[in-house]
Amino acid sequence: ELKVEQNPLFLSMQEGKNYTIYCNYSTTSDRLYWYRQDPGKSLESLFVLLSNGAVKQEGRLMASLDTKARLSTLHITAAVHDLSATYFCAVDAYGGSQGNLIFGKGTKLSVKP
Amino acid sequence: DVKVTQSSRYLVKRTGEKVFLECVQDMDHENMFWYRQDPGLGLRLIYFSYDVKMKEKGDIPEGYSVSREKKERFSLILESASTNQTSMYLCASIPRGKYSGNTIYFGEGSWLTVV
Numbered sequence: 001e002l003k004v005e006q007n008p009l010f011l012s013m014q015e016g017k018n019y020t021i022y023c024n025y026s027t028t029s030d031r032l033y034w035y036r037q038d039p040g041k042s043l044e045s046l047f048v049l050l051s052n053g054a055v056k057q058e059g060r061l062m063a064s065l066d067t068k069a070r071l072s073t074l075h076i077t078a079a080v081h082d083l084s085a086t087y088f089c090a091v092d093a094y095g096g097s098q099g100n101l102i103f104g105k106g107t108k109l110s111v112k113p
Numbered sequence: 114d115v116k117v118t119q120s121s122r123y124l125v126k127r128t129g130e131k132v133f134l135e136c137v138q139d140m141d142h143e144n145m146f147w148y149r150q151d152p153g154l155g156l157r158l159i160y161f162s163y164d165v166k167m168k169e170k171g172d173i174p175e176g177y178s179v180s181r182e183k184k185e186r187f188s189l190i191l192e193s194a195s196t197n198q199t200s201m202y203l204c205a206s207i208p209r210g211k212y213s214g215n216t217i218y219f220g221e222g223s224w225l226t227v228v
Contacts, residue, residue, distance in 0.1 A: 033216065042203060043156075045216040088155070100146070100171070101217065103156040 002027050004091050006104035013079050013111055021074040021107045023089035032072045033090045033101065034063050043088065046074075079111045116140070117220040119204050125226045132191040134223050136204030143209035145187035146171075146217075147179065149200045156203065162187055163209065194227045201225075 003026040013019050023032070031050055035043040047056045049065035049072060056063050060083065062075045072089055086108045090101040120135045138145065146161040148171075158171030160179040168179050176198060180188040187206075191198055204220040 035219075042221045043219040045218070048216045090156075093158075100158060100161060101156075102158075105153070105155040 002091060002093050002102045004089060004102050004104040006089055006107050009105060009107060011107055011109045013109070015080055015111055015113055016078050018078065019076050021087055023072040023074070023104055025070050025091045028067070029091045030067070031092045032065050034074055035088045035090065037086045037088065081111050081113065084109055084111045117204055117206055117218050119220040119223045121223050122221065123224045125228060126194050128195060128227055130194050132194050132225065134189040134202055136187045136220055137185050138206040139185065140206070141184065142206040144207045145181065146205040147187065147189045148203045148205065149173070150203060151200050159189065196227045199225060199227045
C-alpha cells in the first residue's frame, strides 16, 4: 500500500527565514505533485516532478525529487506572509500518471512578521 | 485555462436525503476523480472514471456512487446522506496518458453539511 508522509505537519516561521518541508513515499512512483491550499479554497498546483533529480523553482519555492530515496522536498527561501497556506505533496498511486493520487496529510505553514 | 466547475459550493442536507454533487470540466479530459477532504485525514479518493460510463472505486467508496454519462460531467451521488459524510468534496480531472508536466486540476470544492 502506497503511503505518503509529510513533515512537519505544522510549521511556524518568521519572515525572511528558510525552511524545508519533506515528503516521503513508500513505493516507487515516477510522478510527484506539490499543491498549495488556502483556507476554504481548492488546491492550486505548484509543481509536477517527473524524474529523479528533477528540480523546479517558482519564486521563493523550490521543489526537488529523489526517486531512489523516495523523497521530495519543498524548500522555502526568505519566507513572506503570503506563503502562509497548507502545502500538500501527492504521489500517483500506480505510477502511471492516471491521477489516482495519494496525498500526504499536508503541512500548515504560518509565516509571521 | 482549464476549468473544473463544481456547481454546488455549499449544501446543507438532512440525514437520509439523496445528494447529487455535479462536476463539469471543459478541457476534454478523460480522467475524472472525486476526493473528500477532512481535517487530519487529508484528501482521500472516493471514485474515479477513465471514460464515459466507466467507474472505479477509490479508497473510500462506501456510501457513494458515481455517474459518468458524458465525458465532461462526473457526478457523485450520496444515496442516503449520513452525518459522517459531512465534508468538503473536490472534483478533479487530467488528460489520459503520460503527458510530460501534466497536472491534475481541481474544482473549487463543495462543502456538504449533513444534519
